[in-house]
Amino acid sequence: MLQVKSFEFSPIQENTYIVYNEFNNCIIIDPGCYFDEEKETLVNFIDKMKLVPKMLLNTHCHLDHVFGNKFVAEKYGLHLRIHKGEQKVLEFAPASGLMYNMPFDNYTGEIDFIEEDEIIKLDEDELKVLFTPGHSPASLSFYDEKDGFVISGDALFRQSIGRTDLPGGDYELLIASIKAQLLSLPPATKVYSGHGPVTSIGEEKRSNPFLN
Ligand SMILES: [Zn+2]
Numbered sequence: 080m081l082q083v084k085s086f087e088f089s090p091i092q093e094n095t096y097i098v099y100n101e102f103n104n105c106i107i108i109d110p111g112c113y114f115d116e117e118k119e120t121l122v123n124f125i126d127k128m129k130l131v132p133k134m135l136l137n138t139h140c141h142l143d144h145v146f147g148n149k150f151v152a153e154k155y156g157l158h159l160r161i162h163k164g165e166q167k168v169l170e171f172a173p174a175s176g177l178m179y180n181m182p183f184d185n186y187t188g189e190i191d192f193i194e195e196d197e198i199i200k201l202d203e204d205e206l207k208v209l210f211t212p213g214h215s216p217a218s219l220s221f222y223d224e225k226d227g228f229v230i231s232g233d234a235l236f237r238q239s240i241g242r243t244d245l246p247g248g249d250y251e252l253l254i255a256s257i258k259a260q261l262l263s264l265p266p267a268t269k270v271y272s273g274h275g276p277v278t279s280i281g282e283e284k285r286s287n288p289f290l291n
């Protein structure tokens with residue numbers, strides 16, 4: 080069984096997630112830790128829970144989701160895993176960091192690409208990869224059917240959706256992605272977004288103003 084721990088990091092208030100199981104193995108998704116204290120907070124949780132990080136994933140590569148990639152990869156000896164279509168976004172992240180006055184050291188190690196229909200395994204647990212582009216060119220969501228949650232990146236938020244005015248953004252495509260890939264999940268499915276509070280598929284289907 081996978082449990083989800085979330086952290087809100089950086090002035091951009093990005094949600095970083097650790098999903099972990101009863102064997103103390105974990106996956107770190109979108110480490111947005113920018114300041115040293117935030118990196119410490121992440122490490123302290125991993126230490127306190129005696130977790131072993133096995134994977135580093137990004138839903139997409141906007142700067143707020145990749146600030147801590149290099150730190151996490153080096154600290155835990157991991158390769159970054161992203162969709163191939165996000166590589167250019169990753170390469171652009173330091174330039175956008177300068178624009179936001181938030182310089183950072185980008186991850187430059189090996190990348191293991193994630194396939195669109197891949198099942199990511201952590202021991203007995205599985206995260207199904209859902210292709211949800213539109214906010215960025217190749218955004219992914221990670222769905223745990225057994226435990227009933229999805230990590231949606233910046234595709235879907237509580238009562239909102241991701242912006243589509245950044246390079247590679249596409250409003251129609253985002254709406255289509257959300258409807259096909261996310262709203263088709265069981266209503267009780269919890270949604271852990273890239274920003275803001277947790278919600279559920281049912282709640283967003285009922286009352287998200289962008290989806291009616
Ligand atoms: Zn984003």
Ligand SMILES: [Zn+2]
Pocket residue numbers: 093141143144233273274
């Ligand atoms: Zn974001």
